[in-house]
Amino acid sequence: MDELYFFLEVLIGGLLSGTLYSLVALGFVLIYKASGIFNFAQGTMVLFAALTFVGVLELGAPALLAAVVTLAVMVVLAFAVERFIFRHMVNQPQVILFMATIGLAYFLEGLGQTIWGTEVHVLDLGIPDRGLWLGPILVSQFDLVAAAVVALLVAGLGVFFRTTTMGRALRGVADDHQAALSIGIPLHHVWVAVWSVAGFVALVAGLVWGSKLGVQFSISLVALKAIPVMIIGGFTSIPGAIVGGLIVGASEKLAEVYLGPFVGGGLENWFPYMLAMLVLMVRPEGIFGEKIIERV
Template identity: 65%
Template sequence: MEILYAFFVAPFVDMASDPIFFSEVVIGGVLTGIMYSLVALGFVLIFKASGVFNFSQGVMVLFAALTLVGLMEHGVPVWLALILTVMVMIALAFAVEWIMLRRLVNQEEIVLFMSTIGLSFVLQGFGETVWGSNVKLLDVGIPNESFEVGGILLNEFDLFAAASGALMVTVLAVFFHYTRMGRALRAVADDHQAALAVGIPLKTIWIMVWSVAGMVGLVAGIMWGAKSGVQFSLSLIALKALPVLILGGFTSVPGAIVGGLIIGVGEKIAEIYWGPLVGGAIENWFAYMLALVFLLFRPQGLFGEKIIERV
């Protein structure tokens, strides 16, 4: 009985008894969730436009942040470093298309997936060879003052992160649904050969989405890096973006956002209210379990299209 009480009643009593702390937990979760969403967004872009499950998105975040920090350490001013980093990410997109993707057209999904894992090794090794592997501090001048609203502690930096995340999503959603290029991207995702046959320039499209994904990665990298330093563990958040994708559906931009928020808030609450009961550190797996249970009820994700099978 006691154990049932501890699991099913006590946590809720705790939440109700200290609503201010609870709302701070939720807000903390929302902000982590936005970070996850930003990484997941990069995945969704590339998956939508090329059907490639890009495992290296996490390392791209790290790589972008490393490049930015590295340049700044060499005395390059922030604005120039940003421009240069964006150019590096575009160059990377070109390189990926030239060296990898164009040689793997119409290969099986798993082969493309594996090649991006290979790519993540290359990027990680390359980034650390050039810029070194020690933890770096990133300061691009985002305001970082705390203030109180109705007794709840808020932080300017976090709000800034949330705002830029929201902006990005809006822009991308509009781009996919209302522009000619967006339609071409969706056609490519459906079938490479068919898209080529109707005259969609596959290569241009790929370079474009990888560039955009690189920039999304840069934004995510700046946010994470400014918060917790630029280090290898940045690339591990990529793995956390996977359950986010599952919740949201692989091809849905809004899904990436909602999924990120659910995972972010869910795991924070679980860790703080239930974690101590089972020894803590459940943040490691909670997101995956949540996604797994969710999949059992809705295999196509929150926003994925329902799959109708036919023969």
């Protein structure tokens, strides 16, 4: 019985930490859906947002003001990215766009650390970080709060996409660029909007990760975990990002606990990728992704 409880504990811990991967993957999916750009810089945007937030906070501003300032910075960033990079790269192959986002990642990483320094910033948002006994199972309270934040964010995004004009425009662009243009949706504005939303998601992700790990460079590496999440869930699906995150979180923890001792540990880094590769072999479009159709 104890083994079952232990298994459940690992599973639940994994699922909860998986929601954090979902959070980062969500930002990827938003941009990919609206512009077909695989935004490698999403992880760095998370770091950049968290650094800016902490930086403003340390200047003595209250948390709410810091959040507003950071959000404004992310919107400016969205404008700059659209105006100076992607407007000039229409009709380029996707691979070139992808590499431009790698360049953007380097740029933001350097910029963030030039302005705010490299030391680890402690970020305390008052989220309790204690174990919580649910019956015989120990669950991290922090992870529960984080999961709740993710759920709230996804619900909010869902409402935004379904009811607001901008949300509908975003969905229209995601479905078909040219059709959206032909009915008068301003493509450039939509791109700015979607990068801003992705910036907002990055801010939330940065706050949650930052208060868990401290705001430091390694946060941007979380992006590397979000890539298999997207593959498993599908590049174009928001529910896919959530489910993919849960699968990756749970499976990597289970693998680490049950397989790790046999092979010397450290499985977490590559296990999600192997899983993603297996999914690709069976379902190249991911669990919830749109079927990939090719025309000659």
